[in-house]
Amino acid sequence: VPAESALKDIFAEDFHIGAAVSSNTIKSQESLLTHHFNSITAENEMKFASVHPEEELYTFEEADQIVDFARKHGMAVRGHTLVWHNQTTDWLFRDEQNQLVSKAVLYERIRSHIQTVVGRYKGDIYAWDVVNEVIADDGDQLLRTSSWTEIAGDEFIAKAFEYAHAADPNALLFYNDYNESHPSKRDKIYTLVKSLLDRGVPIHGIGLQAHWNLFNPSLDDIRAAIEKYASLGLQLQLTELDVSVFRFEDKRADLTEPEPGMLEQQAEFYEAVFKLLKEYSDVISAVTFWGAADDHTWLSDFPVRGRKNWPLLFDERHRPKPAYYRLAALA
Numbered sequence: 001v002p003a004e005s006a007l008k009d010i011f012a013e014d015f016h017i018g019a020a021v022s023s024n025t026i027k028s029q030e031s032l033l034t035h036h037f038n039s040i041t042a043e044n045e046m047k048f049a050s051v052h053p054e055e056e057l058y059t060f061e062e063a064d065q066i067v068d069f070a071r072k073h074g075m076a077v078r079g080h081t082l083v084w085h086n087q088t089t090d091w092l093f094r095d096e097q098n099q100l101v102s103k104a105v106l107y108e109r110i111r112s113h114i115q116t117v118v119g120r121y122k123g124d125i126y127a128w129d130v131v132n133e134v135i136a137d138d139g140d141q142l143l144r145t146s147s148w149t150e151i152a153g154d155e156f157i158a159k160a161f162e163y164a165h166a167a168d169p170n171a172l173l174f175y176n177d178y179n180e181s182h183p184s185k186r187d188k189i190y191t192l193v194k195s196l197l198d199r200g201v202p203i204h205g206i207g208l209q210a211h212w213n214l215f216n217p218s219l220d221d222i223r224a225a226i227e228k229y230a231s232l233g234l235q236l237q238l239t240e241l242d243v244s245v246f247r248f249e250d251k252r253a254d255l256t257e258p259e260p261g262m263l264e265q266q267a268e269f270y271e272a273v274f275k276l277l278k279e280y281s282d283v284i285s286a287v288t289f290w291g292a293a294d295d296h297t298w299l300s301d302f303p304v305r306g307r308k309n310w311p312l313l314f315d316e317r318h319r320p321k322p323a324y325y326r327l328a329a330l331a
C-alpha cells in the first residue's frame with residue numbers, strides 16, 4: 001500500500017477526489033486507486049458505443065466490473081456519458097435505408113438507452129454526465145453540428161436530462177464540456193445551462209472537464225468560469241482533470257521522458273489550481289482526474305497519436321511526482 005498521505009484524506013473537508021479508470025487499470029492501478037481516491041469514472045466503458053453496439057444488444061461486462069470494483073472499495077461512481085457526438089454508434093441515427101431517422105425514432109431510441117443504462121446502475125452511480133460537449137468551440141453558433149442537431153435541433157438536450165431523471169430521480173445530472181474556462185465557450189455553456197434551468201429541466205451540476213496544460217488556462221480564467229457557473233446555483237465538478245506538459249498546438253514527439261523543468265512547472269500549476277479550488281469548495285463537490293497515473297493517459301494518443309505525455313500526479317511506476325507533494329502540503 002502506498003506510504004504517502006491519501007489525496008482523499010488531504011481534501012476530505014473540500015471535495016471528493018476521483019480518477020478515470022478502465023477494466024485494465026482497476027487491476028494494474030488497484031492499490032493506487034483504493035489508497036488515494038474515493039470516486040471513479042469509467043473512461044470508456046459506459047460510453048454509448050461501449051455498452052450498446054447494436055440496437056438489440058447491450059454489453060455491460062466491463063462497466064459492471066468497474067461498478068463492482070467501486071462497490072467493493074466503497075468508492076462513488078460517476079456515469080460517463082449518455083449523449084455525445086463521439087464514441088456513439090451510427091445505427092442510433094440511421095434507418096434500414098441508411099437515412100437519418102425522425103426525431104421521434106431518435107428520442108425513443110435514446111430514451112430506451114438511458115432507461116436501460118441509468119436504470120441498471122441506479123443506486124450505484126450517484127452522478128451522470130448526461131450530455132457531453134454539445135457547445136460549439138468556434139464561431140457564433142451555440143451548438144456544434146452533429147447527427148443530434150441534424151435530427152433534433154437543440155431539443156434533444158432537455159430530453160436527455162428528462163429521460164435520465166425519469167430513470168433515476170436520485171441521480172445528480174451534469175452537463176459536461178472541455179475548454180470550459182475559455183471566456184467565449186464559458187459564456188455559451190452558461191447560456192445553454194441557464195436556458196435549461198429556466199425551462200425547469202432537471203439539471204443539477206456542470207462538469208468542467210479541465211483538460212489543461214502548463215500554459216493555459218490562466219488562473220483568472222478558471223476563477224471567472226467557476227464564478228460564472230456557480231452564479232447559476234448548481235454544483236460544480238472538475239470531471240477530467242489533467243495537465244499536459246505540451247501546449248495543445250505543440251506536436252513535438254521527441255521526448256521519452258518529461259524535461260525536469262516541466263515537472264516543476266506542473267507542480268506549480270497544480271498547487272495554484274488546488275489552492276483556488278479549495279477557495280470554492282462550497283460549490284465544488286468533486287475533482288476527478290482523467291486517470292490515476294502517467295502509465296495510462298488518453299493524452300499519450302491525443303492530439304498526437306503515440307506521443308507520450310505525463311499529465312497526472314503519479315508517474316508511470318505510480319510514484320508521487322513533485323505536483324503530488326505540493327498538494328499534500330495543502331492539508
Ligand SMILES: Oc1ccccc1CN[C@@H]1C=C[C@@H](O)[C@H](O)[C@H]1O
Nearest residue numbers: 043044080132178179209211240298
Ligand atoms: O480535450 C478535448 C479536446 C477536443 C475534443 C475533446 C476533448 C475532451 N474530450 C474528453 C476526453 C477524453 C474522453 O475519454 C472523454 O470522454 C471526453 O469527454
